[in-house]
Structures are given as structure tokens and as C-alpha cells.
Amino acid sequence: MAEARVLPFRPRPQRPKQLVGNGVMGMILFIFTEVMLFAGFISAFIIVKARAVGSVWPPPGQPRLPVESTAFNTAALLLSGLVLFLAHRAYLKGDRQIVGRVGVAALLGVLFVALQGREWAALLAEGLTLTSSSYGAFFYVIVGAHALHAMGAIAALVWAWRRLEAGSLSADALSTVALFWYFVVLVWPVLYAQVYLA
Amino acid sequence: MMRWRSVLLAFTLLAVLPEVVMACPVCFDQDDEARIAFLATTGLLTFLPLGLVLGTTMWLRKRVRDVEDEE
Numbered sequence: 311m312a313e314a315r316v317l318p319f320r321p322r323p324q325r326p327k328q329l330v331g332n333g334v335m336g337m338i339l340f341i342f343t344e345v346m347l348f349a350g351f352i353s354a355f356i357i358v359k360a361r362a363v364g365s366v367w368p369p370p371g372q373p374r375l376p377v378e379s380t381a382f383n384t385a386a387l388l389l390s391g392l393v394l395f396l397a398h399r400a401y402l403k404g405d406r407q408i409v410g411r412v413g414v415a416a417l418l419g420v421l422f423v424a425l426q427g428r429e430w431a432a433l434l435a436e437g438l439t440l441t442s443s444s445y446g447a448f449f450y451v452i453v454g455a456h457a458l459h460a461m462g463a464i465a466a467l468v469w470a471w472r473r474l475e476a477g478s479l480s481a482d483a484l485s486t487v488a489l490f491w492y493f494v495v496l497v498w499p500v501l502y503a504q505v506y507l508a
Numbered sequence: 509m510m511r512w513r514s515v516l517l518a519f520t521l522l523a524v525l526p527e528v529v530m531a532c533p534v535c536f537d538q539d540d541e542a543r544i545a546f547l548a549t550t551g552l553l554t555f556l557p558l559g560l561v562l563g564t565t566m567w568l569r570k571r572v573r574d575v576e577d578e579e
Contacts (some may be wrong), residue, residue: 327536327575327578327579329571329572329575330568330571338564342557342560343562345556345560346553346556346557349552349556350551350553352549352551352552353549353553355544356548356549357545358540358545359545360541360542360544360545360546361539361542365541462543474569494557
């Protein structure tokens, strides 16, 4: 008969605590690539502008961009970012009643995109198109790329809002979505300053 | 014969001792504004990714310290 062997007790090794959520880390890496994309666009735009014939920019015969109405859109977007930031911070501190604030942030984002769309329609009617000049091409590529990001981030915000309502949104998921929206909000003033004001 | 030697010497010197090649727009654009734009954007595209990596590394180090303090 075999004797029973008593194995010494070895506690299971503890898994090291995760420093950053997978979603957040993935979003950070994604934002890096997007920052470089917009940096490339802006660099090309600055060089083309600097080498404009006779140093005249915008080129003659092209409509001027609506600086004032876009300033209002910019304010709506920044406000949206602020609302989401406050809601996100409250959520991380344990406040679970942020559904309304996330909804407001998403609605302000929708307002921004809708007003930008109206502005585009007016500019197209005035003759500024992708092929009318390098001015038009850069405007639609840079601002259009931002608008696409904004729409993607709004879709993510709406998804987060629905999950919040259902009470099934993790803090990591909210942080991931919020990071995307912060990127969309914070890159816009740089684009606005370069494309509209400079 | 002497003439051919001169031509050969001239070509050799041109090949061996090239002057500065004025092809790089960052260094040799005649327009000051364009040259500054080239320099500024070269700097931006060089240092921006380095800044992003450095910033993330510092943030992760801070997170490590925070987690260690919690434990």
C-alpha cells in the first residue's frame, strides 16, 4: 500500500496588478498614429501655404472660411469635452449617475458635426471643392478627416451611453471611449488655428 | 592632347570635389518663409513621436509607482 505524501503548502503566485486597461492602452497606441496622421496633414498644409504663388493665401478667387461660425462650433466641441471629462472623473470616483452628462457630451458632438456639415454645404455652393485649388483640397482632407473621427467617436459615446443606461459599462471601457473623444476635442483647436486662422 | 587632359581634369575635379548640392529644400529654399516652414515641420515630425513615447513612458512609470504605493 502506497503511503500518502503530504505536499508542502505553496500559495498560488499573485498576478501582478494591471497598470493600464487593455482598451486604454490600445486607444493610446491608436491615438499616437492619428496624431502623426494629423501632424503630416498640417505639415504639408504649412509648406504649401508658405510656397503659395506671390505669398497670397488663400489663393485668389477662393471663398474665405467662416471663422466666426466655426468659433461657435469649436466652443460646442470644447464644452462637450469638458462635460465628458467631468462625468468621466465622477465615474472613476464611484458616481454611477453620469448617463445624462455622457448624453449631453454626445449631443454637443452631434451639434458640432451638424454645424460643420452646414458650413461645408455653404462652401461647396460658393465654389470651394476638393479640386478647385490646393486650398480646397487641404481644407476638405484635413477637416473631413477630423469629421470622420468625430463621427466615430460619437458612435462610441452613444454605445457607452447605452451601456451606462443598462448598467453594464466597465470603467476601462468608459476611459477608452473618453480618451478617443478627448483626442477629437483637443486636436480640433490646432486644426482650427492652422486652417482657419493662420 | 593638352586640351583633352584639361577636360578630363575638369571632369575629375567636378566628380571628386562636388560643391554643396542645392537640392535640399530645408537648407536652400530661396524664400525665407518656405525655408522656415520646412524647418519647423521637419522639427515637428521629428520630435512629436519622440515626445509621445517619452510622455507615455513617464506616465507608465508614474502608474507603476502609484500601484506600488497602493500595495
